[in-house]
Amino acid sequence: MSKKQFMKNIVISIIDGDQDKIQESARDALKANIDPLEVVELGLSKGMAIVGESFEQGESFLPELLMAAATFNAAMEILMPEIEAQNKEIPKAGTVLIGTVKGDVHNLGKNIVSMVLETNGFSVVDIGVDVPSLNFIEEARKVKADVIALSSLMTTTMPSQKEIIEILEEKNLRNEYFVIVGGGPVSQQWADEIGADGFGKTAVDAVDLIKRLLSQRD
Amino acid sequence: MLNFLDVYERALKGPIMSEEEFDIKVFIPRLNEVVKRYGIHYNKENPVPSDDMAADNLFEAAVDFMSQVGVYCQDTYRIIQFSREEILEVLREAPGRCFAGEGKEACVFGMRRPDEKKRPWFHVGSGIVATSEEMATNLIEAYGSISEANSISISALESIRGIPAMAGSPAEFYAAIRGIKIGREALRRAGRPGLPIMNLISTAAAAITTIAASAPQFGLRTTDGWLCGALSEMKIDFGALNKVAYLHSWGANVGAETAPVLGGYCGGPAGTAVVSTAYILMGLLVQKGNYQLSFPVHFKNGCSINRDVLWVVSTSCQAASRNIPMPVIWLGYMASGPNTKTYFYEAAAHLLCAVTSGAPAVQTPHPFKAVKIDGITPMEAKFGVEMGKAACQLNREEANALVIKLLEKYESQIETAPDGNRYQECYDVVTGKPGESYVRLYHEIKEELAEMGIPFE
DSSP: OOHHHHHHHHHHHHHHTOHHHHHHHHHHHHHTTOOHHHIIIIIIHHHHHHHHHHHHTTSSOHHHHHHHHHHHHHHHHHHHHHHHHTTOOOOOSOEEEEEEBTTOOOOHHHHHHHHHHHHTTOEEEEOOSSBOHHHHHHHHHHHTOSEEEEEOOSTTTTHHHHHHHHHHHHTTOGGGSEEEEESTTOOHHHHHHHTOSEEOSSHHHHHHHHHHHHHHHO | OOOHHHHHHHHHHSOBOOHHHIIIIIIHHHHHHHHHHHTOOOOTTOSSOOOHHHHHHHHHHHHHHHHHHOEEETTTTEEEOOOHHHHHHHHHHOOOOEEEOOGGGOEEEOOOOTTOOSOOEEEEEOOOEESSHHHHHHHHHHHHTSTTOOEEEOOEESEETTEEOOTTSHHHHHHHHHHHHHHHHHHHHTTOTTOOBOSBOTTOOSHHHHHHHTSGGGTOOTTSEEEEEOBTTTEEOHHHHHHHHHHHHHTOEEEEEEOOEETTTTOSHHHHHHHHHHHHHHHHHTSOOSEEEEOOEETTTOOSOSHHHHHHHHHHHHHHHHHOOOOEEEOOBOSSOTTOHHHHHHHHHHHHHHHHTTOSEEEOOBGGGGOSTTOOOHHHHHHHHHHHHHHTTSOHHHHHHHHHHHHHHHGGGGGGOOOOOOHHHHBOTTTOOBOHHHHHHHHHHHHHHHHHTOOOO
């Protein structure tokens, strides 16, 4: 089987959410001495990008995104040991720490953003819901985040987004991280008012924003 | 029949798994399987279908789904499960009505069926945040002054004495009490002090605040109504369960609040319709609600007026109104804001959908997804009632034709819909009267909609 055919099979398995098939293809690719990083880049990531685009166009939904991500992870179970054995690592576009602010337990939008970020090559650390403001900062420090993404789905929990930025400033840490905000009641006006680096209206907007911010830094 | 403590006990003893496992290994696959087995199919040409058999089939699918999936408790990591027999029992026992209001406003909030000419219950207003107490008072007085209003949804306050009412904070508690007092006083000014407030407590995000501010000395009555929300999807937490426990102990009206998200875990329209219907079963089984507030939305824009969401509203409303004895308020989130033409097109479409599909109640369609502070006026409340009265003169087939025409007017602009004006930009804050241009727009729109075939009185 040609390398091209291997990659095609991998892409199809991601789109179909077929975990058994992708693990079989991943093993076969390694047996055929194909570079596992190439499998990730030309197979897995390409498949995820197709699913992500389909999601953005409204042709598929979160379940398809979740199945694709689970299939991606199934393939990585086979490929990762070989990548590590070769002393290589998968390049990441950046590290994003994401969570829903204190007092708010909504997570759907946050989960969608996390998925879409992962399909775009970001390392995502999701610290959950109802997260105290200081915890965002502690965790961002621990994981060496590039971006702190704050989700709020209620007008009464939005003040926590402002509080986190204020705490970063008080601790002279504001310049260490980009801070973006999102969620139903959040707007660009609010983001400007509280000194956030940006506002993501949709998951794809959030990805584009983060890419833009990180490229400015680089 | 299971009482609430029995239900809570199941949250301690049900199958244990992580939330992610519940989503990926239980919820999604079971939903896909039920959609396939029952042949639930979205038809974009027919947002308001007239098909009683399909409605009953959707109900059966929802019962099957609920019996297989249950409800996930986030605090115990366990699934609260119900057998098919238990679900059918609760349907047999459910009264299908709710007693709300006091004195001359005391009323029974009951059921309707698709194509029924009986007026729906009008739940007037919105919990959209008001930045000043003056504005909130004017708004609620205006809601109460609408003679057809059966219940009121009061504004939320964003701060108290300039201090942000952050969720779970003392400021939120003080703001919640203040909001209740404003609501009661405003309804007194409207001459209708007995009208029930049924979106309690709009200012309070945290359960502890809701419970504390519900003490009777702060003005609330058991004949008002409290919203106890589920979480997406088919989940609940101790916050909601604590509210339910407190309110049932008091004998107060409990409103199960549910909002299935099309495009999220529910997937497409077919899955969302099943979940939307199953949520009403959850409202009876878990929250033990006397009534329910349901607002399906699209994940991408947070609106209820996308073609596919309208189909979800119509089909699940039909399934529920034909088979589930639970008075449900169907609420829509509009893309456009106040004082815009597209708001009225969108609101008309949603109300036509819900009312002809048998909605027991409808609420004032929320402008601009309810996210614009001060972004609601009494004009939208007035329109909601006038449109609701017109809609109940029509059947589903007539509504479908009108909804298709209305979609042509706004569908292509949903993503760029205008946010409209704030209250103080189109109303006099002191007198509470609308500005001339908004009155003019209102009359123009009604004329246009009447020419389209909407039978306003």
